[in-house]
Amino acid sequence: MKVRAQVGMVMNLDKCIGCHTCSVTCKQVWTNRPGTEYVWFNNVETKPGLGYPRRWEDNQKWQGGWKLDRRGRLRLRAGGQLRKLLTIFWNPDLPTIDDYYEPWTYDYHTLIDAPLSERDPVARPQSQLTGRRMDVKWGPNWDDMLAGAPETASQDPDLAGLQEQVKLTYERTFMFYLPRICEHCLNPSCVASCPSGAMYKREEDGIVLVDQEKCRGWRFCVSGCPYKKVYFNHHTGKAEKCTLCYPRIELGLPTVCSETCVGRIRYLGLLLYDADRVREAASEPDEKNLLDAQLSVFLDPADPSVQRQARADGIPDDWIEYAQRSPVYALAHRWRVALPLHPEYRTLPMVWYVPPLSPVVNALEGDGYEADPDQLFPAIDAMRIPLDYLANILAAGDREVVRQALRRLAGMRGYMRKLEVLGVRDQQAAAAASLEPSEIEAMYRLLAVAKYEDRYVVPQAHSEQAQRLAELPGSCGLDFDGGPGNCGALPRPAQGINEAFMVHNRKAGGHRFVPLPVVGSEPGQGR
């Protein structure tokens, strides 16, 4: 057993209102630079829908993630190392920017500069790739709220196998929002796909990053990620991705997308996992058992033997304590209401989702019922389409897993309604949710009341370990290519406690990120 810590995230899809605040704030912080106009580290998709990039889930086409070969060994779906070297001049699986969208702006200056005329001037769209006028035909969120869905939604890869029924019942269709960031997987296929060794997973907190100085722009990470969450900056020629806002995480702060989420749907917490068992779990033969396999890799932070090993493996005591209060561990492991996104990709993703009851509730109301919690149970069982569809997204097609989670959520609603309205602790409702009343109330506090300090349980990085870095002269962390570079107005950090400041000046104004040495590889393979 080798214990490592990972910062994980859970999103409660029932509460996502699709406002895109997370996307916008993330973009303002991370991708408002030349070459990243089309890049959204965080995006929100309407499901059913095509997603961003279009049909990203169709890994028959993009070849992202892992598969098992005939002998049951874990292999990159896109092929091995030799095949990558042979296709290095042209990656056969790479999406083009048009699969995302052609980024555009507007010629706003005509609003000011236009000569006097009878008609008001209009700012027209202008391509950010060519600078020319363009017709906007697709965008990062074109099918928001099922817009254009009659034409596009049926191409949603998750609808495969249930297309007929969806067409038949289109009048009572269902939808929900799916916010997406990098999954910071335990078994990241982007890292395995990078020929340059520029991508890595951090031992301390599991965040997956791209070393901008080692990246040579071979682009295999972009196609290798089954979630299409590594992007190619066409200005710098390097790969970029969601950083889980590590400069904030290291200070014990939630990510920008979490902090600004108005629906309070996001949870951040630590998970302890057994690094020696990652590959074994990812190699589970039956896709439907991948959820259990991944859960079995997580370690119980309250278990004294786990704590002992964690300490031996260098995990600080306060991190072990934080892991015990982790909302992610509670939702994913203790109550099993959070599920991983497309576990069948075998990357063991670490951003999990509480499935939405709303498709079921909406469908019920469409049938003329009131969405009485007591009617939810039969409805969950009767609603095949939403269940199968959710199962395709969150459970490798295993409807039972989604049903269990939804029943538990519906049970919580029924129990809490009786408690709030009648003042009764209804044992029957609790039994229906197969949870103790105290557990249900704890789950309700976390999911419904959702206090800030309960949602974000993120320990600070141990900055005293960074003393070596503090010896380096500090510099401006905003002064990168295309960055604002206005640190002049700010005091210098007294200590280089996080990597945002791990930059130091060289002559001629060049900047160098201090490269982190590779300290290990996968479990069992030299360190």
Next chain:
Amino acid sequence: MTLWEALLFVALPYASITLFVAGHIWRYRHDKFGWTSRSTQLLERRWLAWGSNLFHYGALAAIGGHVVGLLIPEQLTHAVGISEGAYHLFAAAAGTVAGLACVAGFVILVGRRAYFPRIRRTTTWTDVMVYLVLAGIIVLGLIETIGFNTLGSGYNYRPTIGVWFRSLLWLHPEPQLIAGAPLVYQLHATLPWILYAVWPFSRLVHAWSLPWQYVGRPNILYRRRYGLARR
């Protein structure tokens, strides 16, 4: 040895090699962030499939042929029993295939770059200069391979240009050896020194990043933020 010969066949190569080596050291130390192929596959993929593969594989084959032709002395191939005729036949055939692939790829790549506005916008002046020099080298090479060696009576450059090239490496330059070669050969032997001089300052540096180390590497890499030993 005239002044021109000394400049073109001795001074230029050494100046170029100096810039090549020093430039790479400087670039690697100061601009790792800019060290990339600056791929445009994201912007356009269909033309690139043909252009990039034809050009790169053609160029690699051509480079391989040059390594054999310039670095291996004629006496050595004779000693192992390869006659001049056989060597010539093989070099002309393989060189023609590689050269045609390379030039086809090059035309597709440059055409693509000119045709698609989104790619044209990513083109720098350094790129343009590299393309011009490369075009000159490739065209001259094709004239030699096809014009001289396949259609014509051929010119055996190995006792002259080959020895001159190696003499540069031994630091005993013998420019008089190349002075008697046909003009096309002299030009083809001179232009690359310009390319080598520009090399470290262009995106050609990606050639040194071909990731051999990927083969046999473990799948997942971990890094530790702080270089402290574990407790």
